[in-house]
Amino acid sequence: MTNGSGFNFNISLSVLDHLGRNLYRSFITVIGEAISNSWDADAENVWITIEREENYFVIKDDGIGMSEQDFQDKFLKIGYTKRKNGDQKSSGGRPFIGRKGIGKLALLSCAKKINIITKTLETDYVGGVIDNNQLDQDINDDVNAQNSKLGQLDNEIFSKYKKDHAKGTIVYFEDIHEGIKNRLDYIKILVALYFRFSLVDTKFNIYINDEKITVNILTDLAKKTEFLWKINELEDPYINLLGELKENENISSEVKIKGFIVSVVKPSHLKIRNSDEKIGVDLFVNGRLREKNILSHFSTFSTRVVASYLYGQIHFDQLDSEDDDKFTTSREGVKEGDADFKILLDELETILNKISNQWDEWRIKHRQEGDIEYDKRKTPKQRAAMSLVNKTADEYTPPKDSESKTKINGWLNDLNDDAQFNVLSYVDCFMSENLIRKYIKDKKIELSEEAEKNIRKYKAAEENNTNNGNISIDIMKNNEGLSYLSMDGLANLLDKSKNSNSASLARDAIEYKPMRNAVAHTGRLTEEAQLRLASVYINIKERLETLFDN
Structure with missing residues (x-):
């Protein structure tokens, strides 16, 4: 095995430094560069071993590997490109990922020491150690690249990784700068998300700590x-x-x-x-x-x-x-x-x-x-109504494993549009009628004989209903007479035209009442009735705005 001291970078060390040895910013980027190198080397398998506590990781592949000459002339030559002769694919027919030949800077600068061994089917292992502390010193001392040699390998650290390894490359990253902060599950998810080489070649597999990374990790x-x-x-x-x-x-x-x-x-x-x-x-x-x-x-x-x-x-x-x-x-x-x-x-x-x-x-x-x-x-009001209806419908939605889920969901979907319309309409009714009550009180408008009669009638009906329901609490927040008058009764007090054909709030209230009552009783209006109610409400709103301005 050719070990270390015979190899050196095939580039000026100052140029190497200026290219940017800290070009890549994340751990996943470094892993990505290594996986890409394995892909270009026609590997079918890449095994990544990550030891966070011991602060090292190992990447092993079964690619074509490198001879002694390839290791010196290609791997250690920063800027070497596989595409220099116009080749766009590997010998195995894969499209090359690498291009400029400087991607390996990510690998060579992420740890204090990078231990590399590689072999082909015909040749034994060759390799060496890139010691970044020593490299920094050599750059600082302006040492010639020919005299800045790779360090000697400790073969013991590779012993378990060399088993059944007929060809390929093994890189041992020792003492990672800033440590391995990412959790293993996180790294697995990102590899599953970001490295989709199997879409191009289904024979390409990635393993992390002996687990094959597939899309199932993203379940x-x-x-x-x-x-x-x-x-x-x-x-x-x-x-x-x-x-x-x-x-x-x-x-x-x-x-x-x-x-x-x-x-x-x-x-x-x-x-x-x-x-x-x-x-x-x-x-x-x-x-x-x-x-x-x-x-x-x-x-x-x-x-x-x-x-x-x-x-x-x-x-x-x-x-x-x-x-x-x-x-x-x-x-x-x-x-x-x-x-x-x-x-x-x-x-x-x-x-x-x-x-x-x-x-x-x-x-x-x-x-x-x-x-x-x-x-x-949809208008903002319609969106708000939709949100309320949807959240309410969710409370009635059966669990996923319920046999009745499909049926109940069908019912809820059928009610959805009408529920949104009724929610909007009820709010319109509530606001307009209560605003009229406040206006009548503010203007000190006296109750008519007809209004007094209706109030007594509705109060008696309410009392009868509460007795039948065995309810002893007050139901209405305000028990004053105006609370018992709906739109038509309130409109007659406020804006009743002597001519029944003239525009007035009372006239609109007559048309408004049956549809308003249907909404109040949770009825589902026809499309024609919905359009009519919306149209009448616009008239009522405009009449109220005119009255409030005077």
Whole structure:
């Protein structure tokens, strides 16, 4: 085994430092770079072992591995690219993820020591230790790269990882800078979300602490997902997990994108437990995450209510161009102004507008609040009534395993629109009639003989009803006479025209009364009656505004 001291970086150390050895900002980014390297090496399996307490992790793959010459001339050459001869795919037919050859800086700078061994089927292990403390000293002392050698390996740390390892690379990251802060469950979820190479090659597997990472890790998220928009018929095993969808739609696009956007029941469902991370709509190229939260490019849409419910994946392999590198140096975004990226964003804007409208319709259909601020199909009053009715209906909704759930939900849906109308109408009745009572008292308008007679009649009826109900408490908050007069009685005191054909509050009250009483008795009005009641109420409101101004 060739060990350490014979190897050195194939680049000026000052250039290495200026390229940015702290280019990548997160632990998951480092893991992502290692997984991408394994993909490019035609590995079928990547095993990641993470030991948070001991502050180290190991990444092992069964890729083609490297010979002694490859290790020196390719791996240790910062800036080496597999695509220099125009190759866009590996020998196994996979699209290359790596491009500039500086991605390995993420691997080489995340820990105090990086121990590397690698072998091919034909050659033995070669490798060495990158000691970042020593590298810092060599850079500070302006040591020539030829004289800055890799350190000697401690073969003992690799002993258990070399078992049954015929070929591939093993990297042992020792003493991670700032420690491994992320919990294991969190890391597994992010790997399942952000590394979708299996969509390109189903033989590619990722393991974390011996657990195979599949979309099944995202089952809890899938259960909280209610709406799906699938773009250009993407075949994704995650979509098969979405067994509790209430609505779904296929969206066709002439742009060569594919993916899905989905909506959860509550925005809080997008937060990854025990972290500040929130799942969003992300951009992938050849199975690799290239930009998180692509919705941030849409300044208006990203601030809307609907955006806080959405997550998903947009796959646009066209961004992996043979000629141009379209990604930022940090590899965490796409360069601004790229023509292909603009095509994608323009198409996404159209798709998002459709999703926004449909999302609101579906939310209303399923008795949930939609986008109150941006949707103008309902007034603020109607939205408020809808919210109250929906919350009340939820109290009557049977549990998921109830045999009667479908039937009861059908009844609730049938009552929903009428309930919203009646809630609004009752509030209108309550406010207008009580405002008239206050106005009459304020103006000291005397009760007519007819009003006194009606008050005695209704008081007697109330007394009889309370006796029959064995009720000994006061029911009405105010027992004064005006409380027993409804709109017609109040209108006659306030605004009764001598000519029955002239416009007056009393005349409107005659037409208003039967529909008002039906609402008060929880009746369901016909569509014609609803329109008539709404029209009459507008007249009443205008008459009251005129009276109150005088």
